[in-house]
Amino acid sequence: MTKAQRIEEYIKDCFEVFHLNYKEYYYYEFDEGNPEEILWADDKGKISISVVEHASEVLGISVENILACNDDARRKWLRKYPFFWCMPGYEYSYEKSFYAPGFENLRLIERIFDSDLHEQYPVRFDYDDVVKRMIEKLKLQDRVEPGSFHEGASIQQLQITTENFCSFDRIEEMTISFIEMIKTATRLFLKALREELCADEVEEYNLLVSVLGLRDRYYTRGYLYYNQLLKVKEFYCDLNEETFSSVIVFKRALNFKPWRYSEFICNKDLVQDYLNVMPQAKAIMREYAMQVSRFRCVFIWSDAKPITFSPEEEKMLSDFNEVIGEEDIPVEQRAKERSFVNIDKTSEELNGEEKTAEMIIGYCRPVKLGGLAVRMPQPDNDPLAMIKHINTLLGKVEHNNYIERIIARSNSSGGASDE
Numbered sequence: 555m556t557k558a559q560r561i562e563e564y565i566k567d568c569f570e571v572f573h574l575n576y577k578e579y580y581y582y583e584f585d586e587g588n589p590e591e592i593l594w595a596d597d598k599g600k601i602s603i604s605v606v607e608h609a610s611e612v613l614g615i616s617v618e619n620i621l622a623c624n625d626d627a628r629r630k631w632l633r634k635y636p637f638f639w640c641m642p643g644y645e646y647s648y649e650k651s652f653y654a655p656g657f658e659n660l661r662l663i664e665r666i667f668d669s670d671l672h673e674q675y676p677v678r679f680d681y682d683d684v685v686k687r688m689i690e691k692l693k694l695q696d697r698v699e700p701g702s703f704h705e706g707a708s709i710q711q712l713q714i715t716t717e718n719f720c721s722f723d724r725i726e727e728m729t730i731s732f733i734e735m736i737k738t739a740t741r742l743f744l745k746a747l748r749e750e751l752c753a754d755e756v757e758e759y760n761l762l763v764s765v766l767g768l769r770d771r772y773y774t775r776g777y778l779y780y781n782q783l784l785k786v787k788e789f790y791c792d793l794n795e796e797t798f799s800s801v802i803v804f805k806r807a808l809n810f811k812p813w814r815y816s817e818f819i820c821n822k823d824l825v826q827d828y829l830n831v832m833p834q835a836k837a838i839m840r841e842y843a844m845q846v847s848r849f850r851c852v853f854i855w856s857d858a859k860p861i862t863f864s865p866e867e868e869k870m871l872s873d874f875n876e877v878i879g880e881e882d883i884p885v886e887q888r889a890k891e892r893s894f895v896n897i898d899k900t901s902e903e904l905n906g907e908e909k910t911a912e913m914i915i916g917y918c919r920p921v922k923l924g925g926l927a928v929r930m931p932q933p934d935n936d937p938l939a940m941i942k943h944i945n946t947l948l949g950k951v952e953h954n955n956y957i958e959r960i961i962a963r964s965n966s967s968g969g970a971s972d973e
Contacts, residue, residue, distance in 0.1 A: 558595035564623040565594075565609045571628060572613065573641050574764055579612055580605075582957035592956060608956050611779050614761025616753075631761060637731035637810075640724045648814055651720035654678050679849075679903060681714055687897050688851050695895075704855045712853040716899070717814070717845040719910045725815040729828055732810055735762055736831040740798055743768065746780060747787045756780045767805030771933055772943035776951045778802070785950040799931040801943075807832060813839040819913050826926050833928035840918035843911040847904065849897040858890040 555563075569576040581589040595601050603617070610617045619627035632638050650657060654676040664671055689703075696703035722728075739762040742755055751759060760779050762768065769777045776782070783790075793801060812818040812828060813835070819825065829836055862885060863871065872882050901908075919925030949966065952959045 556595075556599050558599050558601040560623055561601050561606065561621060562594040565606075565613070565620060568609075568613045568615065568628050571632070572638060572761065572765055574612070579608070579954055580956055582955060604960075605956060608959070611760050611781070612764050612954075614757040614759075614764070616757065631758075635731050635735060636724070636727050637735060640722075640728040640731070643724060644722055644728060644815075647720045647722040648718075651718040652678055678718075679716070684714055684849050684851070684897055685712070688849075688895055691895060691897060704857055707855045707857040710854045710856055712851065715845075715850045715852075716848065717842055719816050719819070719846060719907045720814060721817065722815050723817065725812055725818045726821060726824055729812045729818060729824055732807075732812075733827055733831050735766060736804065736807065738762060739766055739768055739804070740795065740802075743778070743783070743802065744793065744795065744798065746783055747791055747793065751780065766807050767803075769803060769805055770943055770947055770951070771801055771803050772940040773947040773951060775947075776953045777805075778951060782951045786947055789946050800933050808835065808838065811842075813842055813914060816910050819910050822917070822926075825917055829926055829928045833930050836918050836926070836928050839914050843914040843918075846907055846911050847899055849899065851895045851897060852892055854890050854892055858893070860885050860888040861891055862888075 566576060577589065577591075580592050582592060583589050592605070593602075594605055601621075606617055606620055609615075610620055613620075613628075614631065615624075615627045656676045660671045660674055663669065692703040739759065742751065742759040742762070745751065745755075746759070763777045763779050767777060778786075790801065813825075818828075862868070875882050916924060917926045921927045949962075952962060
């Protein structure tokens, strides 16, 4: 393995360890519809320093440590934030909740023999029985809502989804670590508006920006990494801990879903601490509790009609197509209407999970009815505010993707890049 290959492998390992989306940063559609991974080295096998510098910013690891493939540089973040090394167990516990006994043995065999036994996984639910109950419900529903059941038609493209609660003995530790990450990212952001951060703080801030997706509420193009924050810090100079969340959001933070785990739900104080930093999760938690109690069935009847809209909406759609230079899609070529139906789980399928769901619903009630208090962000919804943010950050806060950055820099300089 060449030095360039070792460095590339080290960077990819870091993306995996920190659970970051590598493709977001290093894939690009050179041909439309065909995203390709960028090349890290030239024809002579020399690593591109500019790509390494970009990776350094994203990962919160210095260029020198990346070039040296220094494991200690990434281990320090694993030691500080257990969130990262808890992630495999967190994901596995959730996956396991959809399968019956015997699943873990098959997974062990897969690891030992490097095989794929996915087709043999024993599923937890009898989906054939769910389909039977769905058809029975549609027939009953058809008596009061004619057209619910299509006699003689077949059901196509059926998708059945549900959610479960599961158990993970480190979810409390993981959630505490997550809360600390949110608080640290907020503190370092506000500190950077007032004074220069030291090298260690810059690295920590940048890593948390990547992991949490810290960006301006109205400017979706790129995250506010340290060097880019410095370019626009005067724009945010009035922010403080109280107003921070009205302007800054953590785009990736809701990817972490501790409410799936019973140990989290049973710790009311921890739930409150979590909602203090992620108040928008309250409504999502309640919806999740509802999803646990049922199967969501989505399908298309074989004789379903194509999707159509009101005359006014059809006119608006046609006008929009004309503006963007697209042809109207004839009705006969449009996708067919989908049907939706919810099937309640049986007591056996719930397996006691209804009690956990009741706890979540209790937390999510209004405060006067015993629910947990949250302080929701108060964003400025004035369209002029959105335009102001976009105009201020455009050209200063760069795209997350490496190639997009190179193209933008080339266009702004009026010449081609040598990358």
